[in-house]
Amino acid sequence: MFYRPEDGHGLPHNPFGALIAPRPIGWISTRGSLGDNLAPYSFFNAVAYVPPQVMFASTSAKPDREGTKDSVANIRETGVFCVNIVEGDQIGVMNASSAPAAAEVDEFALSGAPKVECETIPCPRVGNAPFSLECKLTQIVTLAGKSNFLVLGEVTGIHIRPDCLQEGRVMLPPSGLLTRLGYRDYATVREVFELTRPGD
Structure with missing residues (x-):
């Protein structure tokens, strides 16, 4: 099968999201004048080592946020955000936090995710996440299409849960x-293997 996206695919569901998979999930926590927010984004990844930098993309809007979502609106206001990495057994809490709630609703309370304060930025994080990356906004890029924004941030603090660190790894x-x-498909990464690159 071949199709041009502008012509449509003719399938019952858009295949694009299934082609680039699996994708890590950035569980983004923010704080703004309307309160705290927590929401998952699967257009997320790390983009640089030194300084460490990450990105996520927000690709739709809410009627109470003027062309974007709560996360991007809060980051525009404060210039900070935290990326929490989702453990397999947190799927129910993560999914609950994706509800299209009003801007003033705290998704930590809505989902039951434990909330603690970050160390380097004025923002909450998920207290029991295996990893959390505190970030300072570097830029928001407006992408082609409606309500598409790429958010880039420099990591200023890293939390690693003790049970996820063994012998320095x-x-x-x-x-x-x-x-x-x-x-609506998800997967859990449970197995890893090492691979030596040529020249290592």
Whole structure:
């Protein structure tokens, strides 16, 4: 099958999201004048080592946020955000935090995710996440299309849960890491293997 996106695919569901998979999930926590927010984004990844930098993309809007979502609106206001990495057994809490709630609703309370304060930025984080990356906004890029924004941030603080650090190496959490596939499909990373690159 071949199709040009501008012509449509003719399938019952858009295949694009299923082609680039699995994708890590950035569980983004923010704070703004309307309160705290927590929401998952599967267009997320690390983009640089020195200084460490990450990105996520927000691709739709809420009627109470003038062309974007709560996360981007809060980051525009404060210039900071935290990326929490989702453990496999946190899928129910993560999914609950994705509800299209009003801007003043705290998704930490709505989902039951434990909230603690970050160390380097004025922002909450998920207290039991295996890893959390405190970030300072570097830029928001407006992408082609409606309500598409790329958010880039420099990591200013890193939390690693004690059970995910063994002999100086980061390990998978007990229930693995949650990843996004296409459609409504998810997967859990539970196994790893080492591979030596040529020249190493």
